[in-house]
Amino acid sequence: RTMDFEYMQSEWWAFKELYKKGLIYEDYRSLHICPRCETTLSQGEVAEGYKDIKDLSATLKFKVKGTPHFAEASRGMQENTYFLAWTTTPWTLPGNVALAVGEKIKYVLVEFENKNYILAEERINDVFRDKEYKIIREYLGRDLVGSEYEPLFDVYAKDENLKNVKNGWKVYVADFVIEDGTGIVHIAPAFGADDMAFGKQKNLPFVQHVKMDGTFKEEMGELAGLDLKPRADEKPESVRKADIEMLRVLGDKVFSKNSPLHSYPHCWRCDTALLNYATSSWFVAVEKIKPLLLKTAKKINWSPAHIKEGRFGQWLLGARDWSISRQRFWANTIPVWRCDKCKKEFVFASADELEKTSGVKVNDLHKDVVDQVTFDCKCGGKMKRVPDVLDTWFDSGSVPFATKRPIPADFIGEAQDQTRAWFYYQHVLAGALFGKEAFKNCIVTGIVLAEDGKKMSKKLKNYPDPTEMMEKYGADAMRFYMLNSPVVQADNLSFSEKGVDEIAKKNISRLYNVLSFYELYKDDTLVNSKSKNILDRWIIARLGELIATSTEGYENYKVDVAVRPLTDFIDDFSVWYLRRSRDRFKEQDGDKKDALATLRYVLHTISRVMAPSMPFFAEYIFQKTREIDEPESVHLASWPDLVKKPLFGSDILTKMSETRSIVNLALAERIALGIKVKQPLSLLKIRNSKSEIRNDDELLNLIKDEVNVKEIIFTDKIGKEVELDANITEELREEGILREVxxxxxxxxxxxxxxxxxxxxxxxxxxxxxxxxxxxxxxxxxxxxxxxxxxxxxxxxxxxxxxxx
Ligand SMILES: [Zn+2]
Ligand SMILES: [Zn+2]
Incomplete structure (x- = not known):
């Protein structure tokens, strides 16, 4: 859909809005590319691939031009004085546009074989070694600033149209210069982030003599087309042939050369030596609007909460300008047309705007279409589109307005790796365009790993086929398993088929059995929650508790908190409520009506509580329990009303819980005594004379029924928590046999x-x-x-x- 005409036009609109606000600019961008794969590598990828290789380093002679201002007392300097600069990457030398010296570093003018050389005093011994030289004069770095030198290659320096050409090929002071090499640094802004930053700061010309594929451009004469770096299929340790060729071409401009061991980044995919390469790019000025972005980010509610100031907040604090252009083919285009003569620019927000100015109607904004659209500039030049296309993150960051949704959106959710991607770019664009946050609430999920904790891998087949899993356990079981897992709190989940199986058994099968039971006994009894029966009152109180927890979970975007209590509820509902109530459904009196009304009420309500987490099964239950005038689907029905806490939270929940715990203890005691439950016993003693339930006949009857005893007494005079009278009288035996029959x-x-x-x-x-x-x-x-x-x-x-x- 991001490739739809309307969607692409929305991005054009956004680009122009940003352009009008001064938030779009064009500049160079420094990146590492693999010349073999012809792709750019991220910082992380670059860091992975450092290797020590033998490089060819060289000291070059940069000839001082004319009579420099520092030359007054020197003799013969006009003719043959050189700055000495050192490089480990001779192939970058055509890109040289400046030399840098340290402001307070001491430099010397040295006479050697009838020529004069300038270098750091500290470095003389290393550079001249055992040669015979004479020190003529001393300077500080700042004395040398501004002096011009002859470019090693004059092809770019001659170009009068080159931006900032007048600032090029001069000596500058830079604070990163240290007494290393010759103490004079060769600056090539196209090859390295530091050099580029320095070039921007000093308004230096930008010279790129290398193509993306790692070969020299045409204007490099006899070097044109030469590969810069050894490819992976060549010996990576070998001294680079491009460097050797470069030094050969430079001839006597080379003062000396050397082969030091040097740590250099390589492509982690194919092992080819990387190029640090700068290319022209369009940027969104994110840093300019950072205060706004930080302010709007404060309004976002994150689940889990730590993402807000953590992963997302930290990323936002360090946000840099966003390079939005790419040199690819299949993507949305950058809507800028520029005159090839006077460089005047037009930016279009839509195909209509483009048509008004150019007279050409287009129905598609892809490169192959819009690059055909050119028109005349008033200066007589031709207006052509700049060749770049938009970064795909510009597409996905545009989702809110390109799909005409309200901004901020109520809620979005994605995996944690999107904190620095989709979440971030949406936030940047919404901030830049509308001054708002892109979304109010965001659920960040973790990553689903294979059961062994490793990444799921098609190759290793270390995870079950999801389609088969759906067939086997149903989509609801899969969905509930995920929602119920740490993955909804941005933690990773090791996917386990056993886990899904358990969910299917514990939740879906059990509830399905309850529903089947209801189907078996149902009549026209309507939903009702007013029964006085203790079991009915209890399950309705439990339901109230479930609704409260679940509502709170969803309202706070804590999905696991919202869904987790369902399992316990279903357990109570099937294992306790229904089992204890079974006989009531077989009776013909009023209690059957109460039981049916309550059962239908609980099923009907739980279908709505389950609707977000088990949508298909929820719909099935809803259809079986809905009443005539109700919405057609559970997904159109409203969320159950919250019951006020005191109502459901009354002591019935704690009392029932004590009841069940007594039952469990007593049944365990029967197993220990080896007496089957169907054999009635006369007495159960409970060690708690102050028990809350001791006067509650309904609950005591539940215990008597469940444990199959005639009488219960509460006392503090027994050793165990519960004690059964194991004496089976004739009467009890008779009853036991009848019961068995x-x-x-x-x-x-x-x-x-x-x-x-x-x-x-x-x-x-x-x-x-x-x-x-x-x-x-x-x-x-x-x-x-x-x-x-x-x-x-x-x-x-x-x-x-x-x-x-
Ligand atoms: Zn590669
Ligand atoms: Zn023009």
Whole structure:
């Protein structure tokens, strides 16, 4: 879409707005390129590839021009006096535009073989070694400033149109000069960030004699086309042939040469020696608007919060002007037309503006189209587009206004590597164009790694295929797994299939079972939350708690906080609420209505709470529980209302939690005693005489039911937290057997998928003792099974069969 005509026009508009505000300028940009890959490398990439190589260094003779102001007392100087400067990169010498000396460094004029040389006093012994020389005079660096010298190559110095040409090929003072080499530094602004900065500061001419592919330009005469650096397939340690050729061409302008070991950056991809290369570029003056950007950034809410002053804030503090032009083909174009004679510029904000001035209508702003558009300048010259295209970050930074969205946007989210990219460029453009921040809230995610903690790699196949994962576990399980993970707090996540499986089982399967149960028993009962039943009141309180936490999480853009409590809720809902409530649905009285109304209410509400995190399943549940006049989809329904905290936060939550913990302890105790739950016991003692629940019959009944005991007492006089009376009386045994029979019949009904209305006949095989008990209670069982037909025979073990009538 960034390649749509409208989108591209928006970027033209933005460019012109920035241009009008004086926030666009053209300058040179220093970068490292690999001449073999013909790409630019980032600072990080450059730092990775330093290697020691043997370089060819040389000391060059720069001939002093005319009679310099410092020459009054010297003899013969006009004819043959030279500055000596040293370089480890002879290939840069055609780009030389100045020499630099240290202001307070001592220099000497030395006579050697009928010629005069100027160099730092400190360096004489090294440069002249055992040669015979005579010191004629001494100077300070500042005495030499302003003197002119003859360029080693005159092709650029002769060009009267070269910008700042009058400032070139002179001696300047620079504070970075030290007594190294000859104490005089060769300055070539096209090759190195320091030199370029110095060139800008002194308004020096800019000379680029090398092409992007690392060969000399045509104007270099016999050197034209020569490769600068050894390619990777050549020996990288070899002394460079371009340097050798350069020194050969320079002939007697070379004073001496040497091959020192030298640390030099190489391409990390292909090992080719890099070029430090400057090219012309268009910039957005970010530093000029930095105070504004820092101010607007204060308004952004970040999740996690530390990004604000950390990763993003620090990056913004150090923000530099943004180079927005590239020398590529397939990208949006820079809308600047410039006269080839008088250099006058036109900037266009749209195709219409271009048409008004040029008379040419275009429907596409790509390079191949708009580069054809030229028109006459008043001076008689030709207006042509500057050849560059826009950086792709200019495209993505333009998203807010190019897609006509409100600025600032409410919310954006992306991975942490975008803090210095997409987030940053949007913020810069929104600030520069509208004086605003680009977005109000931003969620920064981490990176999803393979299970082994390594980067996911197609080659290593160290991660499962996402499509297969979706097929196997569903998109909701994948989505919930991610949202529930540290990745939403800008931390990295080691992706684990087991984790997704667990989410699918814990959340989706369990809730699906609850829904199936509801489907089985549902009637026309409407959603209602007013039931007085203890389990209903509890699950509604839990739901209120869930809504509160989830709402707070989403409102603060803390997605994990918003989604995490769902798992516990679903657990409570299925493992406790539904299991404890099961029997209520089978009854025919008012409690069934309450249970159904509550179950429908909870399912209906939770579908809305789940909608952002499990959208498909949420929709499924919503459709099964929605009422006639409600929105068609859960994604059109409103977020559940917040219940005031005291309402749900009443003691029911803590009381239920104590109840469940007692149940768990008592059941563990049964396992320790080896007594099955279906065998009723007479007494459970609980060691907490002041328990909150000791007078709450509803909760005590829950415990009695769940633990299958007749009585509960609270006391402080036992050793363990709970204690069961393990004595099984005849009466208890009888009850246990009847219970077992009833359970077995229920299980059979379920296995045969019978509905409650189905009538059955029952056949029982039982050992003698059990048989007696069953026969004794036949009347009771006939009523329980709502049948007239129970057949009991002797058998080895208790075996129960049913048949649908
Ligand atoms: Zn390379
Ligand atoms: Zn013109």
């Amino acid at each position: 009833i359970r077995a019949v229920q299980a059979e009904r379920k296995a045969q998928k019978l509905i409650p209305q189905d009538k059955i006949s029952v056949r029982i095989l039982a050992p003698e003792k059990e048989k007696l008990i069953i026969e004794k209670n036949k009347e009771f069982l006939l009523k329980e099974f709502r049948t007239t037909d129970i057949l009991v025979k002797s058998g080895e073990t208790l075996l129960i069969k049913i048949d649908k009538k």
